[in-house]
Amino acid sequence: MAIGGDGAPFGKDDQALAWLVSFVNCGKRISSPEENHLLFGANCPEDCLVAKRYICMLSEQMREIEKNTYSVLVDGVEKNVTSQFELLPNDMKYLAFVG
16 A cells, blocks of 8 residues: 655645545556555645644554555455555655655
């Protein structure tokens, strides 16, 4: 799973921010827009207080998910799976901000 976020300016003062989770290497198909899901969207700059708090909460939740093993049925057979997240920053500003 990949987590990524980016912001974009609109006009003089307005800005938009979005965080997505993407599922990479889903089965036997190439990753496509169907594997990208919006986690968070806001009308604020990338480094605003709300975004910082959200990133802290998201990081904590990702650590919890990575600690666990989950049991799923695949073609009637029970399989144990684990999760691993990677951060894919869209630009150097985000890389510095998250770091």
